[in-house]
Amino acid sequence: MRYGLILIGIFLFTLFTLSAHAQDMREAAIKAKADREAALAEAGKSAKRIAGNRASLENEISRMAAEVKGLKADIKAMSHQLEKLRKKKAELVQQQSGDEMDMRELAGTVRVVARDLEGVLEQSLFTARFPERLNDVRPVLNKERFPGLDDMKALTGLFFKEMSLSGEVVLRRDSFVDRSGTVQEGNILTIGKFTAAYEAGGETGFLNYSPGSHRLFALSALPSWSVRKNLSQYIKGETEDVTLDFSGGAALRQITHRPTLVERIKQGGPIVWPILAIGVFAILIVIERTLFLARVHGNTDLIMGKVNEHASEGRWTECETIVSTGQGQPCCNVLRCGLDARKEDRETLESILQEGILKEVPRLERYLPVLNILAAIAPLLGLLGTVTGMISTFHVITLYGTGDPRMMAGGISEALVTTMLGLAVAIPIMLAHTFLSRRVDHVIGDMEEKAVALTNIIARNGHCRDRQIVESLSR
Numbered sequence: 001m002r003y004g005l006i007l008i009g010i011f012l013f014t015l016f017t018l019s020a021h022a023q024d025m026r027e028a029a030i031k032a033k034a035d036r037e038a039a040l041a042e043a044g045k046s047a048k049r050i051a052g053n054r055a056s057l058e059n060e061i062s063r064m065a066a067e068v069k070g071l072k073a074d075i076k077a078m079s080h081q082l083e084k085l086r087k088k089k090a091e092l093v094q095q096q097s098g099d100e101m102d103m104r105e106l107a108g109t110v111r112v113v114a115r116d117l118e119g120v121l122e123q124s125l126f127t128a129r130f131p132e133r134l135n136d137v138r139p140v141l142n143k144e145r146f147p148g149l150d151d152m153k154a155l156t157g158l159f160f161k162e163m164s165l166s167g168e169v170v171l172r173r174d175s176f177v178d179r180s181g182t183v184q185e186g187n188i189l190t191i192g193k194f195t196a197a198y199e200a201g202g203e204t205g206f207l208n209y210s211p212g213s214h215r216l217f218a219l220s221a222l223p224s225w226s227v228r229k230n231l232s233q234y235i236k237g238e239t240e241d242v243t244l245d246f247s248g249g250a251a252l253r254q255i256t257h258r259p260t261l262v263e264r265i266k267q268g269g270p271i272v273w274p275i276l277a278i279g280v281f282a283i284l285i286v287i288e289r290t291l292f293l294a295r296v297h298g299n300t301d302l303i304m305g306k307v308n309e310h311a312s313e314g315r316w317t318e319c320e321t322i323v324s325t326g327q328g329q330p331c332c333n334v335l336r337c338g339l340d341a342r343k344e345d346r347e348t349l350e351s352i353l354q355e356g357i358l359k360e361v362p363r364l365e366r367y368l369p370v371l372n373i374l375a376a377i378a379p380l381l382g383l384l385g386t387v388t389g390m391i392s393t394f395h396v397i398t399l400y401g402t403g404d405p406r407m408m409a410g411g412i413s414e415a416l417v418t419t420m421l422g423l424a425v426a427i428p429i430m431l432a433h434t435f436l437s438r439r440v441d442h443v444i445g446d447m448e449e450k451a452v453a454l455t456n457i458i459a460r461n462g463h464c465r466d467r468q469i470v471e472s473l474s475r
Helices: 002-123 131-136 149-166 225-235 250-257 261-266 272-296 300-312 316-325 330-340 346-364 368-400 405-461 463-474
Strands: 169-177 183-191 195-200 203-210 215-218
Touching: 002 131, 002 149, 131 149, 183 225, 195 215, 195 225, 203 225, 261 405, 272 368, 272 405, 300 316, 300 330, 300 405, 316 330, 330 346, 330 405, 346 405, 368 405
Parallel strands: 169 215
Antiparallel strands: 169 183, 183 195, 195 203, 203 215
16 A cells, blocks of 8 residues: 555656646747747858858958969069079179189289389399388288289389489489498499499499398499599589499499409419419510610611721721721621621622621520420410319319319319410410511621621722732732
8 A cells, every 4th residue: 555655656746747847848948949049040140250251261362372373473583583693693603703813813913023023122222222112012022911002003103213213313422331341421323223333532433232231332442543533523523424334233243353463373273383484584585685686786777887988988997996886786796707808809708797697696596496495385384284273173073073163163263274374475475586586587687788788898999809919919
């Protein structure tokens, strides 16, 4: 029973519950319907909004697609432009490289020109006057510095300045280093780039430019008197001609390095002394022979004229007196022989006169053979010196080789100096021997002429014929 009650209670509770639930279901259904309608309305709105947005989006997409297309076209154009720019860049890089090479070449050329200009200015005597101009050249030689247009203008200006100075003759008051090594002030004459001279303290001479100190130095040796006089007159404006050294100072330097006669003789070694002794001995002989021949041949025509005059008149005493005044003269000695033999026949008289002439010949030709021998020995000694000098040269070559020519200069100098002295001594001796021989021949010819003239006079006066008559009568 109880279970029936429970079942009835459960049935009643269920029935009550289901009725309440059904109520709720109806309310829920109504609400759900309302919600559904609201949702549909909202969905419609959303669909409309979505449709609107879709159209907007499609327009945007279309716009963006067009924009993308435009951008792609721009990218393509820009790519083409980029390619052109890259080519242009490559060309510019290549051009830049070429320009850099040209600039480096230009800089190198400018430095070479600057170096040449520096050498010219270092050697130019005008640098003593303008030493500051080297400061414009030396910065250009710096390899770390690129020479600009100002540097090129400066170099060009220096070139033109040097050319302008080379054509100027300037006389100015300036200082120089004199021959004693002290700085002295005086008149300095510069004639172009060739010659510089000075006049100070009554002394006139040439100046030499020193590139190291950029100063002018007086040459240690003065030029000849005529050159000094010419320089002094030119500085004073008294003449328009002046001595120039076109070699740029080389000829002037030779003045100081010119060896003296004694130094040149010493370079010849011991062989030069016998050659010089031969020369001195030959000079003594030549002087003695010249004076002797001049003395024995003097006034012979005057004496012979007087003798002929007296002989023609038969005044033999006067003839002998005149001949005796020429004591020692060969011609008078021969005439004396003829006068002493005037009573002999003509043939004998001629023989006596010829004998007298022959007696005088050794006196006239004395020392001439010695002079001839000396003329032959002198070049032989010179040749001997040449041989000894060459032997000395080859000895030096054997020991030290041919690397230093100065080591061989001693032997070569000995060879050349001895040869020169041998010829220098022999040639005048030969000329003097020829001259004296001709003088002797002339004196002998003169004696023969005078002897023949006296013979003719004696024969014409008949002394010989009388003697022949006397001889015939005595037979």
